[in-house]
Amino acid sequence: AQSVTQLGSHVSVSEGALVLLRCNYSSSVPPYLFWYVQYPNQGLQLLLKYTSAATLVKGINGFEAEFKKSETSFHLTKPSAHMSDAAEYFCAVSARDDKIIFGKGTRLHILP
């Protein structure tokens, strides 16, 4: 069965600093991996998606993630945090039956 673990339910970074949100997955088959972002009282928006075409995936709003099979990781990064990046971020893995399994989320706080 597929699963996702997000390390750190809350992460705080200063404005302009590097953002690193960690995600490790477990999958018995080559996975599809996703990062979604959720702003308060809204639905989830797709940030980026790994489909095995390239290990470094670029998404919207300057975010990117790198798939590392040896580490079973798919960490999300952004070189310079902006106040508008404050939100909750979810890593997800797609199972072969097309069900998408989500992690518990990481709330990103941006310090001025």
Place this chain on the structure above:
Amino acid sequence: NAGVMQNPRHLVRRRGQEARLRCSPMKGHSHVYWYRQLPEEGLKFMVYLQKENIIDESGMPKERFSAEFPKEGPSILRIQQVVRGDSAAYFCASSPGQLFGNTIYFGEGSWLTVV
């Protein structure tokens, strides 16, 4: 191209009443998913439906919860005899079809409060 539409956005029910949450998928999408979100618990998969067919309901509570996606009209998540523990945000998502790795697109959510 309209996105996934959910209504109502906010719903208040007294214990014992019924709650009905509706979801219209994106145009051209034939698959609908329902997720429940509780604080600090992330999104929990509930059910995955195709038109007139439940594909996977492994995340649905055994009692009081049901879902349908009729040939015509929106998908409905129905909660009978609601209890306080049902208070949560319920998200619907849709995808174009049953392909491994399909992106799913979310609606804005329906917040259920049971008083």
